Amino acid sequence: xxxxxxxxxxxxxxPNADTTKIPVSAACKTGSGTNWKEIPFQFEFGALRRILRNxxxxxxxxxxxxxxxxxxxxxxxxxxxxxxxxxxxxFGEESSLRELLGTMKIASxxxxxxxxxxxxxxxxxxxxxxxxxxxxxxxxHFQYGQLPLAMQDEGAxxxxxxxxxAPPGIAAQLNRFLETGSVTIPxxxxxxxxxxxxxxxxxxxxxxxxxxxxxxxxxxxxxxxxRSRFAFIRIGYLAEDLERAALTTRIQDLDKVMVAGDKPFSxxxxxxxxxxxxxxxxxxxxxxxxxxxLVNFAGSVKELxxxxxxxxxxxxxxxxxxxxxxxxxxxxxxxxxxL
Ligand SMILES: Nc1ncnc2c1ncn2[C@@H]1O[C@H](COP(=O)(O)OP(=O)(O)O)[C@@H](O)[C@H]1O
Ligand SMILES: [Mg+2]
Numbered sequence: 001x002x003x004x005x006x007x008x009x010x011x012x013x014x015p016n017a018d019t020t021k022i023p024v025s026a027a028c029k030t031g032s033g034t035n036w037k038e039i040p041f042q043f044e045f046g047a048l049r050r051i052l053r054n055x056x057x058x059x060x061x062x063x064x065x066x067x068x069x070x071x072x073x074x075x076x077x078x079x080x081x082x083x084x085x086x087x088x089x090x091f092g093e094e095s096s097l098r099e100l101l102g103t104m105k106i107a108s109x110x111x112x113x114x115x116x117x118x119x120x121x122x123x124x125x126x127x128x129x130x131x132x133x134x135x136x137x138x139x140x141h142f143q144y145g146q147l148p149l150a151m152q153d154e155g156a157x158x159x160x161x162x163x164x165x166a167p168p169g170i171a172a173q174l175n176r177f178l179e180t181g182s183v184t185i186p187x188x189x190x191x192x193x194x195x196x197x198x199x200x201x202x203x204x205x206x207x208x209x210x211x212x213x214x215x216x217x218x219x220x221x222x223x224x225x226x227r228s229r230f231a232f233i234r235i236g237y238l239a240e241d242l243e244r245a246a247l248t249t250r251i252q253d254l255d256k257v258m259v260a261g262d263k264p265f266s267x268x269x270x271x272x273x274x275x276x277x278x279x280x281x282x283x284x285x286x287x288x289x290x291x292x293x294l295v296n297f298a299g300s301v302k303e304l305x306x307x308x309x310x311x312x313x314x315x316x317x318x319x320x321x322x323x324x325x326x327x328x329x330x331x332x333x334x335x336x337x338x339l
Contacts, residue, residue, distance in 0.1 A: 009081040012045040019045075024082065028052040029197050031084035031155035040249045041070075041077040042242045047233060051078060054231045055157065060178055060200040062227070064164075065235035066277075068290020071203040072161055074235065079157045084197075087150035088159045091166040097173060097186075102145035104187055142188050151183070154195040164204035171226060178229045202230065237277060237291065244270045246291065251298045257305075268334055269298050275330040276315065285323040289315060308339050 006012060006019040006027060013019055024030060027049070054061050055078070063071050072088060079086035089100070150158045160166075160174065177183050178200065182193045238246060244266050248254050255264040276289035293315050301310030311331060316339055319327060324339075332338050 004081075010043045010048055012043050012048055014045055014049075028056040028082055029084075029155065030082045031197070033085065034080050034083050035085050036076050036080050038080045039073075039077065040246070041073065042238055042246045043074075043077075044238070044242065047235065048078070050231070050233055051075075055082075055199045055201075058197070058199050060202065060230050061233060062202045062204065062230035063233045063235055064204045064206055066237065066280075066290075067205055067288040068292050069235050069237045070291060071235050072159065075157060075159045075201050075203070082157075085153050085156045086159060087146065087153065087156050088161050089146045089150065090161045091163050091170070093165060093167065095166050095170055097170060098145065100145050100147050100170060100173070101183060101185055102143050102148060102187075104140045105143045107139040107141050142185065142190075147177075147183060148185070148192045151192055151194040151198055153198070155197040156195070157199050157201060160200065160202045162204065163202040164206050175226050175229075178226075237273070240267075240270050240274060243273070243291065243294070247294060247298055250295050251302060254298055254302060257302050265301070266298065269294060269301075272297070272311075272330065272334050275334070276327060279326050279330065284326045285319060287315070287318050287323070307335055308337055312339065 003023050003025065006014075006022045006024055008020075009024045010019075051061060051063075051074075063075070065071055076086050076088070147158070150156050163171075163174075166174075173183065182191050184191050237243065247270065248266050254266050257265075273289050273294045276285070279285045280288055297310055297314035299310075300313040301307055304310055304313075316324060316327060316331070328339050
């Protein structure tokens with residue numbers, strides 16, 4: 001592990017400490033290898049400090065915030081800078097315990113049973129002979145699912161991604177895991193303990209309670225006992241200056257290519273994002289305006305050299321006609337164009 005400072009690794013400054021002097025390893029346990037690539041990422045000091053402390057103490061983290069604000073990537077990029085493996089396990093309504101914990105697999109290949117090169121009757125005879133020799137008991141073995149594999153990886157940060165979408169049975173299993181630090185495989189009775197320094201993070205679009213915005217269909221409320229085990233962190237979209245920095249890092253020469261009035265295009269694009277998010281919060285629209293939408297908007301505008309078409313591509317045409325009305329007003333106010 002390199003002995004980078006907090007400033008070198010995360011680019012953050014602290015109001016009351018010199019981050020150019022503090023080694024990363026003083027803030028959180030570091031590891032000996034990661035499975036992800038470093039990409040440029042804007043960290044916010046306050047949130048980062050809390051996250052590093054909880055990871056270090058193996059206190060499970062419940063990170064919530066709107067879609068596309070960077071929750072998943074945040075933990076991946078923290079893992080990269082700590083040189084620790086990050087296992088992202090994604091959840092949806094279809095997630096099953098088998099997928100999570102593992103499943104019995106038949107060990108023998110069907111080709112072997114089917115009789116190889118022989119044709120017709122000879123092949124059938126050979127297959128029957130093979131099965132008979134085995135006494136019909138097909139050999140099976142247990143194949144670990146995502147969670148037992150991740151748990152056994154020392155220093156891993158396990159991200160249970162979009163956990164609010166997981167069916168209740170899975171949440172119950174997680175609860176036991178958080179309580180005991182181990183999971184039991186139902187089929188084999190094997191108890192798997194987590195390896196050293198393994199940390200758990202949940203990401204969700206909600207605080208774990210009821211989704212009162214109604215934007216996140218399929219979201220499951222978690223019970224109080226589950227929620228009380230976590231350290232909570234609310235992640236929002238980046239502050240405008242940081243989001244602009246992230247955008248211009250992502251789309252090279254953006255402000256050289258596009259000039260739209262007296263402000264740099266990147267500033268106006270971020271203003272648009274902020275205004276569109278305010279409409280979502282107010283219930284006027286239902287499509288989150290993510291950092292990805294912003295990057296797509298700027299990228300399309302840069303390539304198409306057309307503000308309206310870029311915005312249609314990246315966001316506007318994804319809205320219903322009724323939702324387009326207030327967004328059109330926002331766009332007109334900022335760029336002086338009606339779509
Ligand atoms: N702070 C940031 N700095 C740079 N890129 C970011 C930042 N936050 C989000 N992104 C980018 O935005 C995109 C969406 O992030 P993601 O982690 O998928 O969001 P979420 O998990 O909250 O839905 C990713 O491409 C990510 O790299
Ligand atoms: Mg995500």
